[in-house]
Amino acid sequence: MKNLLLASFAWLATAAHPSDELKRERLPADVDFVVHIDLDGLKQTQLWKHVLEKGEDLDLDDVGIDIEELDGIRDEFGIDPLTDVRAVTLYKVEQEEDPTVVLFSSTTKVDEALVKLKTERGYRAVTSSGIELHTWGEHHSGKGQDDDEERMFAYIHAAGAERVVVLASNEASAVRAARVLRGEDPSHASAGMLLTLAPAKGSFLYLAAAEIPHLDEFTPASQVLGLAQGIQVDLGEAGGFLRAHMGVNTGSAEDALNISNVLNGLISLARLAGGEMKELLEVLTGIRLSTRGSALEMDFEFEVQRLLEILQALHDGEDQGGDEDENADAAGERVKVKRTKVKIK
Numbered sequence: 001m002k003n004l005l006l007a008s009f010a011w012l013a014t015a016a017h018p019s020d021e022l023k024r025e026r027l028p029a030d031v032d033f034v035v036h037i038d039l040d041g042l043k044q045t046q047l048w049k050h051v052l053e054k055g056e057d058l059d060l061d062d063v064g065i066d067i068e069e070l071d072g073i074r075d076e077f078g079i080d081p082l083t084d085v086r087a088v089t090l091y092k093v094e095q096e097e098d099p100t101v102v103l104f105s106s107t108t109k110v111d112e113a114l115v116k117l118k119t120e121r122g123y124r125a126v127t128s129s130g131i132e133l134h135t136w137g138e139h140h141s142g143k144g145q146d147d148d149e150e151r152m153f154a155y156i157h158a159a160g161a162e163r164v165v166v167l168a169s170n171e172a173s174a175v176r177a178a179r180v181l182r183g184e185d186p187s188h189a190s191a192g193m194l195l196t197l198a199p200a201k202g203s204f205l206y207l208a209a210a211e212i213p214h215l216d217e218f219t220p221a222s223q224v225l226g227l228a229q230g231i232q233v234d235l236g237e238a239g240g241f242l243r244a245h246m247g248v249n250t251g252s253a254e255d256a257l258n259i260s261n262v263l264n265g266l267i268s269l270a271r272l273a274g275g276e277m278k279e280l281l282e283v284l285t286g287i288r289l290s291t292r293g294s295a296l297e298m299d300f301e302f303e304v305q306r307l308l309e310i311l312q313a314l315h316d317g318e319d320q321g322g323d324e325d326e327n328a329d330a331a332g333e334r335v336k337v338k339r340t341k342v343k344i345k
Helices: 002-011 046-053 067-077 109-117 171-181 221-225 253-272 274-284 304-344
Strands: 031-038 087-093 101-106 124-128 131-137 151-159 162-168 203-209 230-238 241-249 287-292 295-303
Touching (some): 046 304, 067 109, 101 171, 109 131, 109 151, 124 171, 131 171, 151 171, 162 171, 241 304, 253 274, 253 287, 274 304
Antiparallel strands (some): 031 203, 087 101, 101 162, 203 230, 230 241, 287 295
C-alpha cells in the first residue's frame, strides 16, 4: 500500500482547474471501497492555509512522508508532489482484500514525466491484453522470487488535454482499470451495485466502503462497529465551519440504535472528565448522533478558527509537558550528583 501511494507522487502534474470531484465513470462496477481526496478543494480551506503557515513547525516524517524522497521526485521529474496534485482516488474491487489502484487526473505534463521515467533503471514497456503499460521497480532474480513482485504498473489514458493516470500494484489491476477508462468494461456509473457513492458537494475527503476492512484489528472499535455493514464519510469546509458526516449501515433499526447508545455513552464519559479535558469537551459539542431506519448517522460542525486554536493549545501543552519532564529529569540527575559528592566526603 505504502509503495503504491509513494509511487503515485512520481506522476503528479500541475493544473489550474476547479475542484476535482469523484467521477463514478472511472471506477469499476464491482468497486466496494473508495477513498477520494480532492486536494484542489482542500487547498481552498482555512485548514490548508493553516498548514502552510505552520509548515516549518510540522514534522512530515511523523505522518510517513519522506521529504528527501519527495525532493528527489521534484528534482528528477519536475513535479512537486505536495503542490501539483489535483485529486487522488484509491479503490479496491470486491474480490480483493486491499486496494491495488490509485487514479488521478493531470495535464499533458505527465507526458514529459513519462519521457524521463523511460530512462530510469528498471523501466520497461509491456503490452497486456492489447493495452500498453509502463512498469518499473526492483528486479528480482533470486531463486523462487517473482520478477514482478516489487514492480509498479501504470497506464495513461488521454482525454483531450487531460491525462487520467492509473497506478497499480499488479498487472491485472492495471489492465482492469484501463479497460474501464476505455469504456471496454462496465463502470460504477453504468452498473455499480455493491457500493453507493454520493459525496456531498464541496467535500475534500470522501470514503465509502461496502464493509469496513480489517475492523477486527481495531479494539474496542470492532466491538462497537462490529454490526456495521457499510460506511460513508464526508469531510468538507464551508462558511468558516468544518463539517463532517458519517453514515453507517447496520442492517437493522435495532442495531443502529444499539451502536448509537454505545457512542452516546462514550461521549458522556468524555464529558465527565471535566476540566482536564475542557478543550476536547468543547469539540464534542459539535457532534450530533441520530438514527434513520437501519442507518446510524453522525454529523459534526465546528468553527474552523476555534478548532485550530484548540489544537494549537493542545500541542503547546504537550510541548510544555515535555519540557517539564526534561527539567524534572535534569533536576533528578543534579540531586544524584550532589548526594554522591556528600557520600564521597
